[in-house]
Amino acid sequence: MSNAPNSFDTSGRPQFRLGCQTITWDNERSEKRDYTVEAVAKAGYEGLEIGARFLDLDNPRGFKDVLDRHGVQLVALHTGWHPFLDQESPENVSEVDQAIAFAAEIGVPFLVMSGNEKKQAEDIESVAGLNDIGRKCRENGVTFCYHNHWWEIRDHGRLLAEIARRTDPALVSFCPDIGWVRKATPNVIDMLRVIESRIRMVHFKDYVADGLEPKDNETEFGQGIMDFDEAFTFLRGLDLDELWVVAEQWKSSVHHLPPEESIRANAEFLSTFSECHKPTPANSEFFSATERTETCQTRIPLV
Numbered sequence: 001m002s003n004a005p006n007s008f009d010t011s012g013r014p015q016f017r018l019g020c021q022t023i024t025w026d027n028e029r030s031e032k033r034d035y036t037v038e039a040v041a042k043a044g045y046e047g048l049e050i051g052a053r054f055l056d057l058d059n060p061r062g063f064k065d066v067l068d069r070h071g072v073q074l075v076a077l078h079t080g081w082h083p084f085l086d087q088e089s090p091e092n093v094s095e096v097d098q099a100i101a102f103a104a105e106i107g108v109p110f111l112v113m114s115g116n117e118k119k120q121a122e123d124i125e126s127v128a129g130l131n132d133i134g135r136k137c138r139e140n141g142v143t144f145c146y147h148n149h150w151w152e153i154r155d156h157g158r159l160l161a162e163i164a165r166r167t168d169p170a171l172v173s174f175c176p177d178i179g180w181v182r183k184a185t186p187n188v189i190d191m192l193r194v195i196e197s198r199i200r201m202v203h204f205k206d207y208v209a210d211g212l213e214p215k216d217n218e219t220e221f222g223q224g225i226m227d228f229d230e231a232f233t234f235l236r237g238l239d240l241d242e243l244w245v246v247a248e249q250w251k252s253s254v255h256h257l258p259p260e261e262s263i264r265a266n267a268e269f270l271s272t273f274s275e276c277h278k279p280t281p282a283n284s285e286f287f288s289a290t291e292r293t294e295t296c297q298t299r300i301p302l303v
Contacts, residue, residue, distance in 0.1 A: 018271065075109065221269040
């Protein structure tokens with residue numbers, strides 16, 4: 001079971017719920033699939049998100065049993081652009097249909113899709129296909145969200161605005177990756193306002209430096225360039241009853257921590273944006289006892 005409650009207890013709307021994207025384990029997500037569920041639970045998260053390609057999409061109940069055993073909810077399946085808009089399986093059933101059916105079978109609330117820089121640059125009309133996927137999701141009780149990277153944010157958010165304009169708000173919602181937004185521009189809130197009414201969940205990551213090169217200089221939350229106070233102030237103003245806040249740190253950090261320590265540090269940091277209710281496990285190598293106390297007071301994990 002999960003170690004602690006992880007709904008952010010705020011005085012206003014929305015209620016924040018804490019999730020973890022298992023991308024921190026990179027390509028080990030298939031072989032360590034069940035282990036990552038356990039690790040996410042032990043780190044104190046309420047839910048998790050995972051790439052659909054790392055699951056057996058024909059066996060949703062099997063994975064649901066693993067989730068239930070550890071007291072974790074599957075918040076979202078994450079999909080990429082090409083396999084779901086451009087290809088079909090040999091059985092002539094698209095992978096996106098399989099992912100939607102998987103989600104509907106075990107009550108996964110969100111399907112999240114990332115874009116493709118080259119495809120979108122060559123054929124902007126292709127984004128209209130997101131409406132078809134959103135329609136399939138809605139028919140199955142799943143909310144479809146588009147997830148940005150950096151290329152939608154460049155040029156003052158031109159592509160982000162174009163995607164929003166070409167898609168139906170009733171069919172296509174957004175899961176902004178606020179870390180990627182910050183990596184591309186310091187004007188984070190201006191970009192989020194472009195899609196404000198359509199935000200249904202969010203991703204966070206943090207980077208040690210501005211600029212797109214290198215793109216993989218990620219760090220544990222609160223130690224980089226992301227202004228979390230600014231971001232949470234914006235999120236608290238959303239007209240939602242609840243909002244999943246998902247930590248998405250790719251691989252391990254510039255500090256070379258193992259995934260278990262990275263996700264635990266990020267959970268600890270994010271939980272301080274309400275009351276500091278989630279203790280760090282005593283055997284954590286990342287925080288000393290003094291640092292754990294200071295983290296609750298200052299919101300900044302010290303290294």
